[in-house]
Every structure is written in structure tokens, then in C-alpha cells.
Amino acid sequence: MADSGDWTCDANDAVQLTLIQPGETKPITAEIFHPQFTYPIFGDDEQIFGYKGLIIRLRFATHDLRTHVHISYDEKFRAVGDAAAVDLNKTLREWVPESAFTKLSDYENTVQNDQKAKDFTPPGKLVHSYKTKNRNYEIWAGSLADDAVRALLGRAQGFVPFFIEGGVPLVLDDPEWTLERWIVYFVYEKVTPTTPTASQYSFVGYSTVYRWWFFPEQHGDNTVKNGPFPYPEEIRFSQLPSRSRIAQFLILPPHQSSGHGSQLYNVIHKACIADKTVVELTVEDPNESFDVLRDSADYHNLYHEFRNQDININPNPYPKETGKRRPRNVPTSSLIPTQKLSDIRTKYKIAPTQFAHILEMYLLSRIPPRKRGGANMARLLIKKHTADDEDDRRYYWWRLLVKQRLYKRSRDILVQLEPQDRIQKLDETIMNVEEGYDQLLTVFDAREKGRATFAPDVDSDADAVMTAAGVTTMGALRNKRKYAIEDEDEEDEDEAELVEGSKQAKRPKI
Template sequence: MATEAGWSCDANDAVHVTIVQPGEKKPKTLSAFHPQFTYPIFGDDEQIFGYKGLIIRLRFAAHDLRPHVHISYDEKFKPVGDTAALDLLATLKPFVQPESFANLPDYEKAIQEDPDAKDFKPPGQFVLGYEADDRKYEIWAGSLGNPDVRKILDRMQVLVSLFIEAGTPLETDDPEWTLDRWTVYFVYEKVTPPTPTASAYSIVGYATTYRYWYYHRNQSETPTVKNDEFPPSEVDIAELPSRIRIAQFLILPSHHRAGHGTHLYTTIHAACIADPTVLELTVEDPNEQFDALRDTADYCLLRPEFLRHNVNLNPDPLGAYSEKKRPRNVPTSALIPTKLLHDIRKSFKIEPTQFAHVLEMYLLGQIPKSHRLAGGTNLARLLIKKYKADNENDRRYYWWRMLTKQRLFKKHKELLTELELMDRVEKLDATVQNVEEGYEITLEALEGRLPEVPTDEEAEENANEQASKAPTGSRDQRVKRKLTVMEDDDEEDESEAAKRPKI
């Protein structure tokens, strides 16, 4: 009688994702890779019971993502009582399109003889073309209300479960007005067609963005009571002030480390800047890899603007202070030009927490490395001298730490005040160090790769060029209350346990 021992296999190893295109006689594989995760499909243990030599092939046509599931194995466990091999077809059906279960000869024939492949163009509008490593790529964007956009997205949504941790496939059977809020960006490589009837497009990755209404009252207008119909009988969501949220963002593993993620993100950002109804770009629950990509892209975008306006930390915000009587609080505006920074953030449509991250990283980079923790500065001595340190860069570094601690404490005040006093101080210091180390990694990676600060004319030209890359017709700003930077006597009320907070 068969036993259960040895009948389980790793689902991540068993699943093979392949991108195929027509070959001389049958479809050939352009790229193949294993998933990062399979727990949404096969459970938290990511194990499949009941097979030996199991291979689950998820094939996708390179141009239109026509899917196919093919399962093969050497042996299958014979049921013993209530114990049976996992029903693979039933398990996969909720995650893939029904057309995926066509028989293999029919699928291969459809790939080889697709009459529409030669004239295929990605759905939506052409947005941007670029080159990387002597290969040509294009970005296209279209509304999810477009049936052709929706068809390709539906076919590839299983990849969300396989490559985006905690990712959720979109519901594409919603009403049209809801679907129109979604924009899908496709990244394709332009390739030499392998056969006379094959397509010249091969999928690289995609992103989805969601447009949602953002209340934004005109501060120059006096509020008045109106008897207008509410809600209005007809509302065009594209004309309302909105935020854009990046929901899904995926570059296939075979195209990693080639800059495609940066091109895709900056294209989405450029579309937001070009759309006067969009007030802010946000991201839904980014992971660490996306955080790093976003920080780098936003830093490269904002750094020239900061340099052009000579943004830097004031090393002496207290001015002529008295040794006997010093102010307990220093206004943030005495340290950095808060009004100017507010205007820059608004013009680049970056949400407040992300803008603070980029600003902190930039200000840290303006301090010579020898006066930062990464350069071996004597932190113990600095914490004794504080803002009275002899060197102005030491004072800048002191105030940088205070500015960063202020943000972390304000963001997590409720959690931090539950800790004992010494625990709060210790955890806040540890978190500031983690944040600084993360910034140092990015600054080091960018060292020597950034251009000099542009002139006003060049900056305007760059802004216009970015706006021109946005798709035609594509889709909080609130005034913060005055902030203060606390000195070390008050800093014992601050802390933060986690690593750099996510938005």
C-alpha cells in the first residue's frame, strides 16, 4: 500500500512560467522562470501533495499573453481513505482564464498560426519608446474599460499571485464607470519576428493605476451654501481632482536589472504631472524593492530642483542664542525653507511621506561623508556638543538627525508613547540609524551617475519634456500645521521601533 512519505513537492519548483513565440515548426520559449510565491494558490506551506516528477507549465504568448496550462508528472498518489492527491485543475481554475485549459496541440497551433499576430499592437495609446542595451522597448497605456486592455490583463493576472507578495488580482467585471478609473501600462520589447506571421512585440511587464477622488477645496473661495443637486446627475471622473495610486507593478524576471521599472515608474509619474486634475501620486503597500526603485527615481527627479534653489540645512537655526536661556523648540522653517519645499512637492505631485524621504536623503547627501555616521563621525561627541559643535557640518548633521526623528516620532507617536522612556529613546535612535543606512546605500549607488544642476532654462525644458511623454488625456494637498524640531532634552519622548516606515 502506498504511503504519504515522499509525495510532497515544492510548488515554487514545480511551477514553470514560460513566454513563447512561434518557431519554425512549433512554439519556442523566449524565457522561462519560476515564481517567487505560490502560497495564494497552494497554501502557506507552498507544497503540493500527491505527485512525483510534477511540472506545471504556465505558458503565455509573448505578444497577447494567450495562456495555457500543461501538467505532467511521473507518478500520482493513489487515494488511501480520505487522503488523495491535490486536484490541480480545480486548484488552478480560480487563478487562470478558462481558455488556459485547451489541449496542447490546439494551443500550439493557435500560437503558430495566429492570423492577427503580424499586425498586433499593444492596446491603448503609445506613450514612450526607449532603448536599453541596444534593444528597443515601448510603453503603452489604456483604460481598463477598453476590452482589449482588459483581455490581456485578465490573461496575465495569475502573475500577480506568483510575483507580487500579498497582491490581489483585479476584479474586471465591475461597471464601466469603475473600470474607467483604472489605467494599465504595458511594457513591450520590439523584437525581430521569428516567422513571417509572428508579432514584433514581446511582453516585459505592466503596471496598473487607480484614479480616486480627492477633496481639494479652493482656499481662495469663501465656503457658501448651495442648493445644487448632489450628487450631480452626471459626473465625469476624469474632470474631478484626484489622486493616482499605483496598485500593481511587475517586470518579468527575465527583464530584471535593465532599468525597465524606472522607465515605467517615471512614465506614470510624468502622466500625473501632465494631468492638471491629478494632485498626487501614491503607491499601494510597496515592498522594499519598489521602495528602492521609487526613492531612486524621485531623488533623480527632485535633486536638480533642490540644487537649483540651494536647498540645505541651516546649521545655526537658533541665531544668537543665550547660554543661560535657550528656546526649547526650533521652528522647522528656521532649518529648511518649508514654503519653497511645499511648492516643490505640490508641483511634482509627490505625497508628503515620500517627499520627506527624498528630502532627508538629499539633505544627508549635502553633508560631507566624513561628518556622517557612514564616514566615521564621532556620534557620542556630537551628542554632547549638539548644536554647539565647532564645525558647521557637524551641526548640520545634528539637526538632520533631529529633523528625521521629528518625522518618525510624529508618524508613530501613538505606538511609541506606549513604550517605557528608555525604550523609546533606544528604538528611535536605532530607527534613525536604519533610515540613514538605507539612504547611504542609495546615495552610494547613485554616486558619479547624477548630472550637474541644470540652469533655469534647462530645468524648464526638462519639465516640458517629461510632460510631453505623458499619454494624451491620461489620468492632498493640505497645508500642514506648523512643525517644530525638538532638542535632545525633549527627544526622550520620541522613538520608533520599525525600520524605515512604508507609506
């Protein structure tokens, strides 16, 4: 028997994802790309045993994502005992709809001669149009309770195991009241049809957002009152106070680094701001790429608000009376306008942890680079809040504000350490947090200060800005920010801590 290695291939290389559209005589390829990973389907090793020259083609019609699976190979391993080639059809059926397993000729004929394609429009409602790189795009949004939205999402979710790490396709046969919690956003390019019967829409990406019920604070008289039963009107989930949470978010590889992610995120964010029942926008388990995109969009949205409100650290938080001993606690409310910041966060409906990161980055940007970092630390540790230079004092207080946030979040761990070890761990953490912020600010500040000189398509997308700036890779930026800090569930954040200026931190790895 041949060595098993001869019969093993890389699943990421074997799988080809293709967007196709009608051609003169038969469908032609519009886009072709490989998956980012295949471990949900083929296991952690992402290897397929039993084939030579294996190609697994997953075709999607550009407009409605009608799907087809076609498998070809040069040679298949003959089973010997328990050793057998992977049953590809059985494996893929868990992730691809049954309708995709038809004859290739039947599928191509359907795509080529689809008389309804020329009249196709994405399901839902057109909510945003934009132009980038001289190409036109649209974003459509609709409820998952809509049959057409649900059908298209069912096909779009074929990309989930290949690009959304840890992603799980949504269950689409839930009761209607559950489906109404979900809004689906589709991004499409408007293209010139390749044939008279072809569609003018080509799929780019999508996002799913669901409402997470929010228990509002109780004010005033909380006495239970008598009322009619049953209720005279049906209570719908869409009318209750909630958080909106982004669950799936995907821009296909051929369209990445062109601004579509930022456009889509901003559309979702604006919809949340406009909806009076939505308290804030959160994200479910974001990856590094999305975190940087989100940071970029939120920083841009808050940057001008912070500037207009003149948000900065007060370098002189203590009263001028001589002889008065300074308090032991950080004078948060004297350092930053906590109530004003709370109002800004509420206005923009940004989750507390995310708002704290953006605020810390902005406050750091107000301190000249030459006044911060390791070069001045020896002098600053001696002078502290009595330093002669205002920016030195601001930097001293900035570090304390961030340390306060870090400590409150990880207090249970830190109190177990000796005081000197505790200080050391906090210092190590804040150094890495600051370095991560500095790298992000290099990009964000350059964009904000030179916004008029940036091309719109580059300016609007975090990926493209990162690449153009040549600072570092997106993953490295995010890893630096997460070096000693880990996100916890944003839903558990307590807004009262923000008002007091002591946001809970991401946890130091100690």
C-alpha cells in the same frame, strides 16, 4: 503505502512559466522561468501532494498572452481514504481562465497559425519608446474601460499569484464608471518576427494605476448655491481631483535589472504631473524591491531640483542676539525652507512620507561622511548647536529634524516610556535610519555625480545599479531602512505637517 514525502514536490519547481512564439513548424520557447512563490494557489507550504515528476507548464503567447495549461507527471498517487492527490485542474481554474484548459495541439495550432498576430499592436496609446542593451521597447497605456485593454490585462493577471505578493487580480466586470478609474500600462519589446505571420511585439511587464478620490481643501465662500438639477453635464470620475495610486507593478524575471521598472515608473509619474486633476502619486503596499526602485527614481527627479534651489540645513537657525534663551522646540522653519519644500513636493506630486525620506537622504548627503556617524557623537552631544564646524552643526540639526518626524508619528507609543527609555529608542531608530540612508546614498550619489559615464540601461534601473555597485542586496538595503520603521497609509498624511517641517514618521518598533 509509500511515505508521503515521496509524493510531495515543491510547487515553485513544478510550475514552469513560458512565453512562446511561432516557429518554423510549431511554437518555440522565447522565455522560460519559474515563479517567485506559489502560496496563493498551493498553500503556505508551497507543496503539491500526489505526484512524481510533476511539471505544470503555463504557456503564454508573447504578444497577446493567450494562455494554456499543460500538466504532465510520471506517476500519480492512488487515493487511500482521505489521502488523495491534489486536483490540479480544479485548483488552477480559480486563477487561470477557462480558455487555457484546451488541447495542447489546438493551442499550438492557434498560436502557430494566428493570421492576426502580424498586425497586433498593444491596446491603448503609445506613450513612451526607449532603447536599452541595443533592444527597442515601448510603453502603451489605456483605460480599463477599453475592451482590448481589459482582455489583455485579464491574461496578464495570470502572473499575479506568482510574482505579486499579496496581489489580487482586478475584477474586470465592474460598471464602466468604475473601470474608467483604472489606467493600465503595458511594456513591450519590439522584436524581429520569427515567421512572416508572427508578431513584432513581445510582452515584458505591466502596471495598473487607479484614481483615488481626493477631497480638496475648501477656500473662500463655502455657501451652498442653487443650481440646475440634474446636472447639465455628466460628472465623470476622471475629471475629479484625485490621487493616482499604483496597484500592480510587474516586470517579468527575464527582463528585470535592465531598466524597465524605472522607465515604467517614470512614465506613470510624468503622466500624473501632466494631469491637472491628480494631486499626488502614491503606491499600494509596495514591496522592498519596488521601494528601492521608487527611491532611486524619486531621488534622481528631486536631486537636481534640490541642487538648483540650494536646499540645505541652515547651521545657524537662532538669532545672534546674546542673552536670548533658545526655544525648546526645534526651529524647523529656520532650519529648512519649509514653504519652498512644500512647493517642490506639490510640483512633483510626491506623497508626503516619500518626499520626507528623499529630503532626509538629500540633506544627509550634503554633510561630509566624516562629519556624521558615531565617531563624532560624544563631542556633538556636548557642543550640540554650538559646535565650531558648520557641518557638525548641520548634522546635529539633521538628527533633530528626523527625530522630530519620528516622534510625531509615534508619539502615542513613546509617551508611555520613561524619558530616558524614550531617548534611547529614538537614538536606536535614527542610527538605523541613517545607516539605511547611507547605503542607498552610496549608490544614488555615485550615479548622480558620474551620470555621464554610466550606460543608459544600467543608469536607469535601481536593480541594475545595485548589482553593479556591489554594495549590498536590494532587500538588505530596504530591510535596513525598515529595521525600526514601518510605513503607514500614505493617504492619511497631513500636508500641513510637511509645511511645518515635522513630517510624521514611520513607527519605531519598540
